[in-house]
Every structure is written in structure tokens, then in C-alpha cells.
Amino acid sequence: MEIQTEKRCGCRDPETGKQLGKRCAKLRGRKPHGKWSWRIEVPEELIPLVGRTQLRGSGFATKDAAEQDAEDQLAKVRAGQKHIGTLTVGEYLDQWLESKRRLRPTARRSYESHIRLHLKPWLGQVPLSGLRADHLDKAFRQIEAAGARKSRPTGPATIERVRDTLRNALNDAVKRRLIGFNPVAGVELPEYIRPEVEPWEAHEVGAFLDEAATDRLAAMWELIALHGVRRGEACGAIWPGLDADLSVLTITQQITETGARHGVWPPKTRSGRRKVDLDPMTLGSLLAHRLNQDAEREQAGGVWVNGTLPNQHGKPVELSGLMFTRPDGRYLPPEYVSQRMQTIARRAGLLATIRLPAPARAGHVVVGALQRDRDPIGEWTLYVNREPIGTVTVTAVTRLFGNRHRLDLAEPLAAGGGAGAAADVAVGAELGRGLLSRRRLHDLRHASASIQLQEGIDLALVSKRLGHSSPAITGALYAHLLRPAGQRAALAVANAVPRSRRAATPT
Incomplete structure (x- = not known):
């Protein structure tokens, strides 16, 4: 491929207004004027590789600079790199x-x-x-x-x-x-330390599942919280994937959500298509859920249908055999599952929410609806933004208008909810016992991983159960949860090595 160079400028003919280009007389003067450009005609057999029939470059102060740039571009073409021209x-x-x-x-x-x-x-x-x-x-x-x-x-x-x-x-x-x-x-960015995952502790997961036990999706919460199934995977779980004899659930698909649009896709990773071993209690919950779903299907009659969603290629897929659905059989939108989880989590341990400001030293508080099956008489913790600030003792309950109630207190309100300097209690404060801190639905999956690792289950097995593409991802996410295992390993190594003498222990 031959390199052709020429020198041109932007001067214009005063009569026609057209650029003179390489016809400008100043190009032959002693003072620098104009710029050099180069051009190469691409052989026909290389056009598919290069992506165009001609290569060009311009804006060079000297002919040597233009030729050098042309040589550089030729070297890239010979190495198989396309010429992208002015692509931004x-x-x-x-x-x-x-x-x-x-x-x-x-x-x-x-x-x-x-x-x-x-x-x-x-x-x-x-x-x-x-x-x-x-x-x-x-x-x-x-x-x-x-x-x-x-x-x-x-x-x-x-x-x-x-x-x-x-x-x-x-x-x-x-x-x-x-x-x-x-x-x-x-490129170097400012230092950023990724925050460590801090899921609920085991007793908090238990409190959530106890509250969720009467929910129609109780079995779904067990799958997510105990076995680390992703939200979309739980929404897409199907009955043909459950082997009750082996107590294994095979994950084959998930319901995805993008804005207001939903789809049915394969699991997030290749490892996401996996078999999840179930404990007897979760298996029992699933079988009980199937009986309830059969009753809902019979009541719905001919309108029971799971729905149709596009797959990853945009082609419609008719859903069937979904484990978890709405009462009419339609698939569950993932965002609904997240909202439902928040409702259950907020309700766990809650008695009521303060609905009218309670002035300092008040002998009562006005709350909204009382949670069912909870006797309000007794001692309760007062929470602000889910943080405990003190305790109060309810001695009597009076029904007011609507769903509001007046709770009489054994002692007037004070700072921290108990004796001491007086302080107002704002609307939105809560009365309860062991209220759960705010967490996302995905943190239930994190909690499952945390509990498994704390119980000494091998990292590779935890990674497989979660459907991660490699144990390295699991280790990176939950490295801080491996400290107890690391301490046990250090002690095991020290005890396994026989020694006749040891360094003196510092006092």
C-alpha cells in the first residue's frame, strides 16, 4: 500500500469563496503555511479487515510527521487492528x-x-x-x-x-x-473501601421467619433466608424442579425486572443453574404450600394462568408450574416480593407506631393499629428510627376513633422513654420487642451465607449452594465472616505440630 502525501490550507478564493487547498501560492513560501495530510488506498482483500476503502490522516506540520503517522497506521493494519477514523x-x-x-x-x-x-x-x-x-x-x-x-x-x-x-x-x-x-x-481513583456485608444474625432471621410463618409466601421466605436463593430465582421456581424424594430443588430460571418490564431468563450465572439441597422443614413448608396453591387454583377455576414473559432473546415464553404466584395464578413481580419482605420485617416484634406527638412527661401515648395476637399490657421498648431509646410500661388500653388507641403508661415519658430529663416523642416512634434493623431482601441471602460460614460449612460448598460463579466471589463478599474459621484453623495447626519446647508466654 503506497502512502500519498500532500500539503493543503484553508485559504479561500476571494471571488468564488471556495478553499484553495493545495493551489494556494503561500504553500510555496518560506514561512510555514498549511498542513500536511496522507492517504492510502486499501487493497480490496483488506477492506473487510480495515473497514473502509481508504485510510486518511491530516493536520501534520511536516511531511515527515505525516508519513510517520501513516506508517504507524499501516503497522496497526498489518497487526490486524481496524482503522476507526473519527469514531468518538x-x-x-x-x-x-x-x-x-x-x-x-x-x-x-x-x-x-x-x-x-x-x-x-x-x-x-x-x-x-x-x-x-x-x-x-x-x-x-x-x-x-x-x-x-x-x-x-x-x-x-x-x-x-x-x-x-x-x-x-x-x-x-x-x-x-x-x-x-x-x-x-x-487511571487511579480515590481510595474506596467497599463496606462489609452486615446481614441479620441467626436469631434475627428466626424472628423474621416466625413473623412470616402465617404469610401465604412463608415457604418462599424460608427458601431465601435459609438456602440463599435469589429473589428472581424464587419467583421463577417451578414444581417440576422439586424432587421431594431427594429433598432437592433445581433452579432453572428466574423472573427479572427492569423498570416496569419483566422477563424470564436463565439464572444469573452458569453456576446459578444448580441443585439446592433442602432441610426437612423447608421441604415440608413447600409441600404444604403446594396444597394451599391447589386450593387457590381450584377456587380460581379457568382464570388460573401463570402468564407469558419474554426471554433473554425477546421471544415470548408461556410460564407454567410456578411455585409462588399471586392468588389468581399470575407470576409474582420481583419488586412486590421485596415490598412484602419489608412489610413483614417491619412488623416483627412491633406492637404499634406513635401517631400523635407525645409531649414530655405525658402519661399516655396515642398509637395506630395494634398488632394482632400481642397483648399490649406490659413492658415495651421505645424505638426511634429502629434504635432503642428506653422502655415504657403499658397499664391500660382505650380504643379511640378509627384504628387509633390510647396507651396509659405506668410512668410519664422522659428522655430515653424512662425516668430522667423530659423529652418529646415524635410521630413515627415505635413500641415493640426486638425490632429488626432495616435490611434489604437480598440481605436475607447474605444472612444465609453468613450462617453457613459461621457454622463451619466449607466455602466451596457455600459458593455452590449460592450459585456463585466461583468460590473467590464468595470469599471476597464474606471474607470478614471467615475470621472464626481462620482462628480455628490457626489453633488446629498449632495443636497438630508436636513440640518439646515453646517460647515463654509473656506475662
Whole structure:
């Protein structure tokens, strides 16, 4: 391929207004004028590789510089790299996201948000071929500064996820030989320590399951809390996947949620398609749930149907055999399951919520509806924002208008809910015993992992039960929960090594 160079300028003919280009007389003067450009005609057999019939470059101060750039581009072509011309980072990111056909709905939504809100505004017009680490350093500083001015600042966790999105996109650009290297590798972000997972303790999971025992989805909560099944996997669980003789549930699909749209997809990872061993109590709960579902199906009659959802390819799939449904047989939207879990968790241990401000030294409080099967007479803990601040003793209950009740107290309210300096109690404070701290539905899955690890179950087995793609992911998520196991291992090693002398123990 022959390199052709020429020198042109932007001067215009005063009569026609057209550019003179290489006809300008000043190009032959002694003073620098105009810029050099190069052009290469691509052989027909290389056009599919290069992606165009001609390669061009312009804006060089000297002929040598133009020829050198042309040689560099030729070297990339010979190495199999495409010539991307003026393709910008923004254009490439749009093309890249469109090409990701295996992305799960939640991942696609996250990538789209990162590209639209953070990457394209600061990097969208930069040519992909010229993208360098200094461009990225400046962009991430701008993202950080712009985020700080928002009502909800863009935190370091979000910035790290945005960086990961860009890194994934540019890694694919390298694989496609659009660029020679990934400049994200040279970017340093502010230090960010990922917060440790802090799920409920075993007794708190027990309190939740006790409260959920009368819920029509009680068996689902056991699957999630005890066996670490994902929300979407529980929604997509089917009766043909249950082997009651072996006490095993096979996870084969999940219900996904993207905005207001739902779909039925394979599990999150290849390892997600797995067999989950069940304990006798959970198996019994599932079999009892099936009997209840049979009764609901019989009552619904011909209208019982699980529904139809698109799969990962957009093709409609008629659902059948779902374990957990609405009373009319329709599939459960994942977001409903999350909302339902919050309702149950908030109710666990709760007596009532304060509905009218209680002034300092008041001898009574006005609350909303009282939880069923809980005798209000007795001692209760007063909570503000789910934090205990003291105790009160209820001596009498009077029904007021609507569902409100007056609770008479043995002693007037004071700071902390007991004796001491007086303080008002605001609307929204709660009376209860052992109220659960606020957690997400996904934290039930974390709790299952935590309990398994604390009980000494092997990390590889826990990873398999959770459906993680590798034990490394499980270890990274729950490393802080392995400390007791590490201490047991240290003691076992020390006890296994015979020694006749030991160093003196410091006093």
C-alpha cells in the first residue's frame, strides 16, 4: 500500500469563496503555511479487515510527521487492528452497549445509566483512537465535582462502577482491535473501601421467619433466608424442579425486572443453574404450600394462568408450574416480593407506631393499629428510627376513633422513654420487642451465607449452594465472616505440630 502525501490550507478564493487547498501560492513560501495530510488506498482483500476503502490522516506540520503517522497506521493494519477514523468514545459506547446481547436487564440498565449520565457528557466527543489516561483522569475529576453538587452526591462506589463499565467497554475495543491498549489501566481513583456485608444474625432471621410463618409466601421466605436463593430465582421456581424424594430443588430460571418490564431468563450465572439441597422443614413448608396453591387454583377455576414473559432473546415464553404466584395464578413481580419482605420485617416484634406527638412527661401515648395476637399490657421498648431509646410500661388500653388507641403508661415519658430529663416523642416512634434493623431482601441471602460460614460449612460448598460463579466471589463478599474459621484453623495447626519446647508466654 503506497502512502500519498500532500500539503493543503484553508485559504479561500476571494471571488468564488471556495478553499484553495493545495493551489494556494503561500504553500510555496518560506514561512510555514498549511498542513500536511496522507492517504492510502486499501487493497480490496483488506477492506473487510480495515473497514473502509481508504485510510486518511491530516493536520501534520511536516511531511515527515505525516508519513510517520501513516506508517504507524499501516503497522496497526498489518497487526490486524481496524482503522476507526473519527469514531468518538460516545459513538463507540452506544455501539458497544447495543452489541451486548447477553446482558441481564439490571446490568444493561446500569451500563446505560453510566454511559448516559457520566461517560458521554465528559468523554463523548473524544476520538476513540486518541483516548488516553489523562483524558480519563480529567473526566473522573469532573464526574466527582459534578456529583458533589447534586442533592444526592455521586459517591466513590458509583464512580468505581462507572470506571468498571468503561473498562469493560474498552477491553472489548481492544479485543476487536479497534485500539491497541486500554487506557483505563492507567487511571487511579480515590481510595474506596467497599463496606462489609452486615446481614441479620441467626436469631434475627428466626424472628423474621416466625413473623412470616402465617404469610401465604412463608415457604418462599424460608427458601431465601435459609438456602440463599435469589429473589428472581424464587419467583421463577417451578414444581417440576422439586424432587421431594431427594429433598432437592433445581433452579432453572428466574423472573427479572427492569423498570416496569419483566422477563424470564436463565439464572444469573452458569453456576446459578444448580441443585439446592433442602432441610426437612423447608421441604415440608413447600409441600404444604403446594396444597394451599391447589386450593387457590381450584377456587380460581379457568382464570388460573401463570402468564407469558419474554426471554433473554425477546421471544415470548408461556410460564407454567410456578411455585409462588399471586392468588389468581399470575407470576409474582420481583419488586412486590421485596415490598412484602419489608412489610413483614417491619412488623416483627412491633406492637404499634406513635401517631400523635407525645409531649414530655405525658402519661399516655396515642398509637395506630395494634398488632394482632400481642397483648399490649406490659413492658415495651421505645424505638426511634429502629434504635432503642428506653422502655415504657403499658397499664391500660382505650380504643379511640378509627384504628387509633390510647396507651396509659405506668410512668410519664422522659428522655430515653424512662425516668430522667423530659423529652418529646415524635410521630413515627415505635413500641415493640426486638425490632429488626432495616435490611434489604437480598440481605436475607447474605444472612444465609453468613450462617453457613459461621457454622463451619466449607466455602466451596457455600459458593455452590449460592450459585456463585466461583468460590473467590464468595470469599471476597464474606471474607470478614471467615475470621472464626481462620482462628480455628490457626489453633488446629498449632495443636497438630508436636513440640518439646515453646517460647515463654509473656506475662
